[in-house]
Amino acid sequence: MTVPDGGRPPAGDDVLEMGSQRGPVLRWRPQTAALVLASAALLVGLAAGYAAGVRHAGARHAAKPASPPRPAASQTTPSFSAGGFPLSQTGPGCSAQIGDELQLGLEVTNLSDTPITLRRVEVMLPMGGLRATSQAWGPCGELPAPGEVPGNALPPTLGPGASAWFTVTFQVLVGCPQPLPVHFVLDYDQSGRSAAMPLPSFPDLGQVSYGKCG
Numbered sequence: 001m002t003v004p005d006g007g008r009p010p011a012g013d014d015v016l017e018m019g020s021q022r023g024p025v026l027r028w029r030p031q032t033a034a035l036v037l038a039s040a041a042l043l044v045g046l047a048a049g050y051a052a053g054v055r056h057a058g059a060r061h062a063a064k065p066a067s068p069p070r071p072a073a074s075q076t077t078p079s080f081s082a083g084g085f086p087l088s089q090t091g092p093g094c095s096a097q098i099g100d101e102l103q104l105g106l107e108v109t110n111l112s113d114t115p116i117t118l119r120r121v122e123v124m125l126p127m128g129g130l131r132a133t134s135q136a137w138g139p140c141g142e143l144p145a146p147g148e149v150p151g152n153a154l155p156p157t158l159g160p161g162a163s164a165w166f167t168v169t170f171q172v173l174v175g176c177p178q179p180l181p182v183h184f185v186l187d188y189d190q191s192g193r194s195a196a197m198p199l200p201s202f203p204d205l206g207q208v209s210y211g212k213c214g
Helices: 030-063
Strands: 015-017 025-027 087-098 101-110 116-124 130-136 163-172 183-190 193-198
Touching: 087 163, 116 130, 116 163, 163 183
Parallel strands: none
Antiparallel strands: 015 025, 087 101, 101 163, 116 183, 130 163, 183 193
C-alpha cells in the first residue's frame, strides 16, 4: 500500500497493518475508542442502578407489616330492632276501662347485651280527645301494691332479653275515643347515656273497648 507524505497515513483514516505472524490488526481512532468505552461504562452503571433499585423495593415490601384482620360485623354490633334502637315493642298492647278513664299499655323488650333503665313515658296525641293523668310500670288493670301511690313506682331496669310493661291512664274528653291515635315515646338510660325511643303504639283506638262507643 502506498503511503503519501512521508509514510504517515492521512488524517482521519483507519489503518490496517498486515503482519506476517500476528495477522491483521485494526487500529481505531482515539475519539472512537473513547466513545465506545464511555457507552460501555454507561450501560454498566444503568444495570447496577437497576439491580440496586430492585433489591431496595423488595426489602421495603418484605418489611411492611401485614394489616390485622377486621372483626366481623356480628362481633362488634349488637342486634337491635329495625329502627336501630336497643328496645322493641312487644305485641299490640293492652287496654282497660276504669270508670270513665281509659288505660293503655305496652310491653317493651331489651334487645341489647347491656342493661337498660326505663325512665318515663311521653305521650303524643295528634288529634287530642284525651288527657294523660298518670303512668305506671305494669300491665293494664294491675292494682298498686299496698301503700304504693299509683304512678310512683320506681322505673325498672331491664337486663338483656328482659321485658316490662308500662301503662298510661287517660281522661276521655270525647264521647267515643276509638278514632283517636295515641303515640308513646320512651325515655331510658343505657351505659350512662340518656336516649328516647318512639314506639309504634296505637295508630287508633278502634280495637279498644270503651263503654260509650256503643
